[in-house]
Amino acid sequence: MCPKCNGTGWIYYTENGYEFGRKCDCWDKMVASRRLKFAELPEAFKDVKLSNFNLSIYRTIESRNLIAVAAKTVTHYLENFEAMKSNGMGLYLFSNTKGSGKTRMAVGIANSLLKNHQVKFAGSTTIIKEIKRTWNKKLSEVGETESQLLDSLAAVEILIIDDFGTETPAGWINDKFYQIINDRYVGRKVTIFTSNAALDRLNYDDRITNRIKERTYQIAFPEESVRDYIAEKNNQELINNLKQNITEGKTNGI
Numbered sequence: 063m064c065p066k067c068n069g070t071g072w073i074y075y076t077e078n079g080y081e082f083g084r085k086c087d088c089w090d091k092m093v094a095s096r097r098l099k100f101a102e103l104p105e106a107f108k109d110v111k112l113s114n115f116n117l118s119i120y121r122t123i124e125s126r127n128l129i130a131v132a133a134k135t136v137t138h139y140l141e142n143f144e145a146m147k148s149n150g151m152g153l154y155l156f157s158n159t160k161g162s163g164k165t166r167m168a169v170g171i172a173n174s175l176l177k178n179h180q181v182k183f184a185g186s187t188t189i190i191k192e193i194k195r196t197w198n199k200k201l202s203e204v205g206e207t208e209s210q211l212l213d214s215l216a217a218v219e220i221l222i223i224d225d226f227g228t229e230t231p232a233g234w235i236n237d238k239f240y241q242i243i244n245d246r247y248v249g250r251k252v253t254i255f256t257s258n259a260a261l262d263r264l265n266y267d268d269r270i271t272n273r274i275k276e277r278t279y280q281i282a283f284p285e286e287s288v289r290d291y292i293a294e295k296n297n298q299e300l301i302n303n304l305k306q307n308i309t310e311g312k313t314n315g316i
């Protein structure tokens with residue numbers, strides 16, 4: 063809760079015997095929080111922690127070297143987060159290969175920042191869908207306008223945009239993302255991206271990539287999918303548990 067206004071969003075003061083109220087600095091963040099319900103970190107991700115991030119699941123030496131550097135950079139970033147935040151510095155996690163661990167890393171970062179900060183997390187295609195939704199008044203639950211939604215995306219303290227660049231950047235999509243990213247740039251807000259494209263290969267125009275280049279540390283991820291490995295491991299654990307249950311069943315004479 064905001065200590066300045068006790069979470070009310072208003073600060074009251076007396077001047078010449080009259081009482082006045084003004085909006086607290088946290089007001090925009092509060093409004094953004096209410097509007098960006100779609101950008102809550104999914105429940106399934108609540109337990110993903112950076113400390114559980116297993117670097118040894120990558121097979122090649124090249125991958126292991128890359129992920130070691132990535133993990134070190136992220137650790138350094140988080141240890142110095144207050145300085146990063148005051149400079150509006152974010153991260154850009156990228157690799158062409160899907161399932162290389164970018165999103166899991168971003169979720170781990172989100173969970174560690176959530177304790178002390180406002181963090182919103184959304185896929186870029188979800189953001190586009192939400193923008194389109196505001197065009198249709200009937201579908202828009204809270205009756206918000208497109209510019210209110212864009213303002214909220216700009217006001218959030220920390221915004222994580224997952225899978226940036228997978229969408230086809232039609233003219234208007236390019237413009238909307240420019241507005242969000244530029245507003246955040248001007249306000250020195252931290253934005254963290256995951257992407258399947260290196261920044262110079264991103265399908266967006268230079269205005270966007272230049273802003274991102276200036277305000278993020280670009281971190282290369284291995285060109286190796288660990289998704290299958292993780293699924294395999296989960297399956298193996300399930301099988302082991304079943305086997306164990308069967309064995310225990312037998313010894314119990316069932």
Ligand SMILES: [Zn+2]
Pocket residue numbers: 064065066067068069070071072086087088089
């Ligand atoms: Zn406040």
